[in-house]
Amino acid sequence: MSHKIIFAGFCILGVIVVASAFGTPEDELLTEGDLLHGSSSLASHVRSKRQGNSFWGNLFNFEPKPRPERRISNHTLSKLQQYPERDNRFLSLFTVVRFNNEACMSASGDNGTCFPQAECVRRGGATNGKCAQGYGSCCVFSKSCGASTSQNCTYFTHNGYPTSFDGTGSCQLTVYKCAPDICQLKLEFESFNIAQPGINGVCNNDQFIVSGTTNAVPIICGINTGNHMYVDVGNDNSPVTLSVITSGPTLSRSWKIKVTQIRCTEAYRAPEGCLQYFRGVSGVIRSYNFDFVSGQQLSNQDYTTCIRQERNFCGIRYTACSEGSADGADPTPVRSRAFSLTGQLAQGGTLVGALTGSTNCITDWVTIPCATNTGRIMQMGGAVCQDRLCGDIFNSEGGGAMNQVPVYSYAKPFRITYHTDPNETGDSGNRGFCLNYIQQPCTPQQRK
Numbered sequence: 086m087s088h089k090i091i092f093a094g095f096c097i098l099g100v101i102v103v104a105s106a107f108g109t110p111e112d113e114l115l116t117e118g119d120l121l122h123g124s125s126s127l128a129s130h131v132r133s134k135r136q137g138n139s140f141w142g143n144l145f146n147f148e149p150k151p152r153p154e155r156r157i158s159n160h161t162l163s164k165l166q167q168y169p170e171r172d173n174r175f176l177s178l179f180t181v182v183r184f185n186n187e188a189c190m191s192a193s194g195d196n197g198t199c200f201p202q203a204e205c206v207r208r209g210g211a212t213n214g215k216c217a218q219g220y221g222s223c224c225v226f227s228k229s230c231g232a233s234t235s236q237n238c239t240y241f242t243h244n245g246y247p248t249s250f251d252g253t254g255s256c257q258l259t260v261y262k263c264a265p266d267i268c269q270l271k272l273e274f275e276s277f278n279i280a281q282p283g284i285n286g287v288c289n290n291d292q293f294i295v296s297g298t299t300n301a302v303p304i305i306c307g308i309n310t311g312n313h314m315y316v317d318v319g320n321d322n323s324p325v326t327l328s329v330i331t332s333g334p335t336l337s338r339s340w341k342i343k344v345t346q347i348r349c350t351e352a353y354r355a356p357e358g359c360l361q362y363f364r365g366v367s368g369v370i371r372s373y374n375f376d377f378v379s380g381q382q383l384s385n386q387d388y389t390t391c392i393r394q395e396r397n398f399c400g401i402r403y404t405a406c407s408e409g410s411a412d413g414a415d416p417t418p419v420r421s422r423a424f425s426l427t428g429q430l431a432q433g434g435t436l437v438g439a440l441t442g443s444t445n446c447i448t449d450w451v452t453i454p455c456a457t458n459t460g461r462i463m464q465m466g467g468a469v470c471q472d473r474l475c476g477d478i479f480n481s482e483g484g485g486a487m488n489q490v491p492v493y494s495y496a497k498p499f500r501i502t503y504h505t506d507p508n509e510t511g512d513s514g515n516r517g518f519c520l521n522y523i524q525q526p527c528t529p530q531q532r533k
């Protein structure tokens with residue numbers, strides 16, 4: 086009595102059927118195409134057992150061309166066909182395992198999806214290592230200019246990656262949902278180095294453009310390695326397009342963007358409209374193209390960054406990132422580049438210090454709801470907290486303060502917004518922002 090695994094995978098939702106009762110050594114791994122064609126009886130049993138779940142429906146909608154190949158042995162097939170529809174005894178001979186996370190780590194270190202080898206090739210992936218106890222191959226999807234994908238976890242690279250690229254053109258990946266109930270895509274910039282913006286901070290050389298989303302996604306450029314974006318997708322089947330336009334000066338460009346698809350029901354999805362989303366008690370938030378040395382604040386930004394409020398935490402403390410010493414830090418402490426939105430940060434320019442409020446921050450600003458310098462002690466007697474911060478020093482008391490301090494916010498949900506106008510006239514050397522955040526525990530009073 087052999088144990089065989091009949092394997093069907095799609096998106097990340099896969100089914101393993103372990104036929105422990107009458108599998109024979111001649112049985113081979115089945116793909117879902119085989120399952121549906123070669124053994125409609127099995128398929129319909131599995132389907133009826135899984136009523137209320139749209140998986141098989143999705144399969145038909147999204148993969149209309151399963152291969153008709155039959156790879157199960159005649160012996161097993163004849164046994165399968167002996168069991169009439171909806172006979173539950175049939176299923177007792179099988180163990181149907183639904184696994185929600187069949188992501189795998191490929192031999193090369195990229196994330197893949199576990200599929201039977203032939204299925205991986207049919208889907209346009211490249212097998213790279215084993216998974217599912219050796220029954221599956223870790224299948225990596227990597228696409229380049231002009232391609233489209235409907236596979237979860239697809240890497241979008243320029244042609245010739247990892248050799249750098251220096252050309253002019255438009256490189257696009259069209260991303261289709263891998264299942265109907267996808268609400269969001271996460272774009273992780275494993276490598277992202279394209280031309281810097283022009284004189285006004287506008288991305289008019291190279292551009293990264295995301296279209297087809299339901300939230301507005303700013304155009305970005307420059308260096309964004311390690312940063313990410315969550316984009317919301319509508320409930321129809323229209324695709325999202327990722328485009329990298331390269332037209333700027335000669336440069337060794339490089340990009341590798343991991344695109345994962347997130348179901349509407351996933352607890353870990355970002356709240357709607359959050360372009361950046363962080364989980365965990367602490368972390369580092371960077372505006373796009375933030376870099377102490379070579380970064381330049383991007384114009385025309387308008388987006389929200391969200392932080393998940395962790396259990397037993399009620400507030401959040403932000404501090405400007407430390408420049409350290411190894412990255413060409415400016416020796417003058419006040420010319421910290423970690424928070425530089427308006428004013429002349431460049432050497433020789435006029436610092437404006439910390440500014441707050443909508444009368445002082447009218448071009449570029451960060452909004453931290455009800456920000457205070459004072460931490461737990463909320464300001465009393467009509468003293469106000471600030472929402473809008475700008476200038477070139479991080480301090481919520483504004484007034485041109487030249488000392489960088491921690492800034493606290495107890496407003497929920499935890500989120501900050503960032504706005505920049507199309508113009509950097511009068512400003513110079515600004516980088517945008519890099520803020521460390523640490524969530525603050527609830528006090529007994531806040532907890533109740």
Ligand SMILES: *[C@@H]1O[C@H](CO)[C@@H](O)[C@H](O)[C@H]1NC(C)=O
Binds near residue numbers: 345
């Ligand atoms: C896509 O893959 C990621 C892991 O790489 C996983 O967390 C996510 O749930 C998958 N999405 C779908 C729709 O299967």
Ligand SMILES: *[C@@H]1O[C@H](CO)[C@@H](O)[C@H](O)[C@H]1NC(C)=O
Binds near residue numbers: 159
């Ligand atoms: C399986 O059955 C088909 C048709 O019933 C037959 O043509 C084929 O030769 C059989 N294969 C084996 C290996 O017995």
Ligand SMILES: *[C@@H]1O[C@H](CO)[C@@H](O)[C@H](O)[C@H]1NC(C)=O
Binds near residue numbers: 190197
């Ligand atoms: C995805 O890849 C990262 C390394 O790039 C690895 O740490 C992680 O474990 C992988 N995920 C899975 C599910 O294999």
Ligand SMILES: *[C@@H]1O[C@H](CO)[C@@H](O)[C@H](O)[C@H]1NC(C)=O
Binds near residue numbers: 507508
């Ligand atoms: C930028 O601002 C300056 C000064 O306010 C103004 O003269 C100029 O026309 C603006 N440029 C653009 C492109 O808006």
Ligand SMILES: [Ca+2]
Binds near residue numbers: 384448449505508512
């Ligand atoms: Ca500006």
